[in-house]
Amino acid sequence: MFTPVQKFVVYGWNFVFNHKVSPLRNIPDVAIRHYVLQALGLMWAAAFAVATGSYTFMAFSLVGHTVLIAAAAITVTTWTVATAKPELFLLGSAQRKQNSAEGQHNNTDHHSD
Numbered sequence: 341m342f343t344p345v346q347k348f349v350v351y352g353w354n355f356v357f358n359h360k361v362s363p364l365r366n367i368p369d370v371a372i373r374h375y376v377l378q379a380l381g382l383m384w385a386a387a388f389a390v391a392t393g394s395y396t397f398m399a400f401s402l403v404g405h406t407v408l409i410a411a412a413a414i415t416v417t418t419w420t421v422a423t424a425k426p427e428l429f430l431l432g433s434a435q436r437k438q439n440s441a442e443g444q445h446n447n448t449d450h451h452s453d
Contacts, residue, residue, distance in 0.1 A: 357377075359374070359377070363420070364376055364377060364418075364419065366423050367426045367430075368426060369429070369430055369433055371433075372429045372430060373429075376418060376422070380414075380415055380418060383411055383415075384415075387410070390403065390404055390407045391404035391405070391407055391408050392404070
């Protein structure tokens, strides 16, 4: 039913945008996962806008290519960290607050107001 090209497009789309398939699936907090995906999306939109704008002037083509390569590097780094150390994305989130609350609960010298 699907041609190899169609399968490739569907696989690529799911790999990037499906939170159950993407390397971002390793981030346990869905809200943080969504935020990271939105940040990457914004970065790619800006990268393509800069690249498209710079393509109109050959001298600035280097800037456009540099931005696209940097965007790709940031995406790969984000996916790698999400796979290897997803807990890094939880810094400052609800889990940090929960750990802090557990620490206060276990500490008998600390008084809560």
